[in-house]
Amino acid sequence: MTTNKPRTHDELLDAVGPAFSKLRRTSLLEVENPISAKDLSRTLVLNIVLEHTQGSGKEITVGAVAELLGVDPSVASRMVTDNIKAGYLIRAASQQDGRRTVLQLSAEGTELMARFRRHQREAFEYITAGWPDHDRLEFARLMLQYVDSLSDLRNRGLTTGAKDS
Known part of the structure; x- marks a missing residue:
């Protein structure tokens, strides 16, 4: 669990990048x-x-x-x-x-x-087992919305050149 919880909106938004990096380094349970x-x-x-x-x-x-x-x-x-x-x-x-x-x-x-796909769902359910159902479903909905927004960026041509970094 994160020991230093973000206190402000800026701290919360600044913590998103490191959280994504941690997700990439952590394989599915x-x-x-x-x-x-x-x-x-x-x-x-x-x-x-x-x-x-x-x-x-x-x-x-x-x-x-x-x-x-x-x-x-x-x-x-x-x-x-x-x-x-x-x-x-x-x-x-x-x-x-x-x-x-x-x-x-x-x-x-x-x-x-x-x-x-079954493994991914089981891992999600295992990781979020202690969450209220509303939070689990809202997180899933927002994650899908985020991924759709990424696709929209690609469709608008805004991600070109990003792979060269």
Whole structure:
């Protein structure tokens, strides 16, 4: 628990950045059916493929994965290749442009993502078990609103160049 609780609005807002950094350094708690550290990193790529193709008929390439992760294309290529070797992703010919290769989740990748989603929810419920239901639901609602705002920034082109830092 934080020992020095923010007292003012400015202190509270200043504490958000370090809190996000702490979240990034802390892996999800091991709840039932934990995800391995390797598969946890694989879900970064799988989540992007799932989010950008699920039910939309859209396609995604390694280049798009690199852009969305904010990494060099060679790094994204290695991450994608690791997922393919693990059996979670499949390379396929584009239905829109036969010269392009696109990525699709395999059945194993779909199952890993379903297990990962269950794991995330279980971890959230475990971490917030002592919270009043209203606070848990409000935090979840506000987190989703925050993530939607991030997507809005990307759509408005306000995040370009940020990955170079």
